[in-house]
Amino acid sequence: ETGVTQTPRHLVMGMTNKKSLKCEQHLGHNAMYWYKQSAKKPLELMFVYSLEERVENNSVPSRFSPECPNSSHLFLHLHTLQPEDSALYLCASSWGSGRANEQFFGPGTRLTVL
């Protein structure tokens, strides 16, 4: 499945580093999402963008900063992270409306914070 791509696939960073995660969707969708998936926890929705406008921020700490420059690209800027932020970060896209609204996921970035 190459509809949604994410880079890098793996990232190890120290607590003082600044890094960015990138997501690109090739499906023509107009909504994009960032999720956090930790071990033994349900998927946690972090941010929702609809038509490049942030429409939801689920009480995410400010050390996570999303950016959506256009409907195909989504970034998650990371700075001063904590070890508990280590997780699989997933990007998804969808039409954002309609009866079904299926979301299509990227392969994720496995983040480890030392």
Add this chain to the structure above:
Amino acid sequence: TQLLEQSPQFLSIQEGENLTVYCNSSSVFSSLQWYRQEPGEGPVLLVTVVTGGEVKKLKRLTFQFGDARKDSSLHITAAQPGDTGLYLCAGFAGGTSYGKLTFGQGTILTVHP
């Protein structure tokens, strides 16, 4: 806040056995999706059900949406080791929710040869 209760959380069975995973809510959903996720990868969409009482089949997998559109089930017949993975149900409320999905906790299925 909408919730989806998924059960069981863990399932370990032998090849050839049948199994059912349940997804229940007190809320009505416009549609419900089932995903399968392998370790280190993102969830992959298996099916979407949109009509109350709908049944969809995907080879050995049978998906059902409850009549009231509050619950769903996934039944696998004659499970194979390749079915091993995390199964997630996700409900879409519809309307102006910007496509947000409510996810269940997931069921980790292990099929032993």
